Amino acid sequence: MSTPGEGYGQQNQPGQGQSYGEPAYGAGSGPNPPGWGDPATPTAKPRNGAGIASLILGILSILLCWLGFVGVLFGAGTAFGLGAIPVVLGLLAIILGIAGLRRARQGVASNRAVSIIGLVLGILGLIAAIAITLTAALASTVVQPNVQELQQCISNAQGDPVALQQCQQRFSGQFQNLQNGVPQGDGG
Template identity: 40%
Template sequence: MPAPPPGQTPWGPPPSGFQAPPPPQAQPRNGMGVTALVLGISGVVLGLMVFLFWMSWLPALLALIFGIVGLGHVRKGVATNRGMALTGIVLGVVGLLLAVGGGVFTVSKVTAFADDIREQNEAVEAAEASAEASASAEASASAAAEEARNLTFGETYTYENGLKITVSTPQPFVPDDFAMGHAKGNKALQVTVIAVNDGKKAVDFKTGLPNVRDADGADAELLIDGSGRQKVLTGNLLPGKRSVGKYAYSLPPDAADRIRVEFSPDVMEYDDTIWTGPLK
């Protein structure tokens, strides 16, 4: 078989009416729009979660960027998913707003919580300072009251109910031959307690015996004889009335000359008042 002329196929020219197939079309580049949609959904979901909102800004920002790029591809005709890209942009903006809003909300709550803690601490510190000041004031008042109850012989202490107590300087006492509580050679002394009721109610003397000791702390022994010179403060003292108690005590021969007398009309109701001074 002879070779065909140049420019001709061995099969001859195509039959009349035959059309060549169209060239293949390029695939649409829709990946950016799809990615923008997925990232936008992720950003919104994370933004709605209480503890994960702070992670939503990154996928939301990427969704916004990929969505803009996807729209560019649609305008150039190389992508067909304009709706996906636009939705990704919208969701990206929403995710960013949720991230910013969550951050502002968290900062405000943390600031409020810190303010509450600070206010509570300040309140506690103020209460402690007030308690310390109150305790210091009470201690000062107690010390002042204690100081006021330390007197010298002849001075008068006035209780809140108007009762006035005065202890005179102890005087030497000569017991008779029938004295009890006094050994030969001891020092005998007499303590005089004067009570005046300047209050509006009667005062009940329940324990009217003084406690006597010398400057070294040696206790004096109550001395009782048959002379009838001792008188115990007892019973009710009416308003405006005055009563005198006289008590005899015996001290060892070597007792110090300075005497301490403690007295309370009722140890359950009144604090002891103390008188000190030398013997005559």
């Protein structure tokens, strides 16, 4: 029988179990357990701020590519003025996407996929913004004079039903010709 306090602070004798605080059999000064990184080695590569910025600007470029059309539709400035916003965003997304890819290739950044997605969205946003802005500008130069002429005809009619009917017939033919691709002077 043992007395209280026996075994505390004493060394293990052969055949006895392991005491508290001693490493287990086979354990020594090996690698740290999972989750306990060595302070001398970094656990992850630095993030790629250029790639993330490219992604955000590419998304904005896609979402805002309709500004050139909206500018013409609501008369909020010229098509080129509002259409320049998504074009600039697309260009910045392309530049930052390329910078992010370079950083990832050099091993300085970790999220190469984000840079690629930002680059692709920047290219798509740039192409869409240019196409929509040019289409809106072309449509405004072709349609706007006809709309102004129709407004002038209606104001000259001064509420006369016969004159209003003539305006309607005259300009419905012109707009129909525009829709069919016939030049204004041939159909009206």
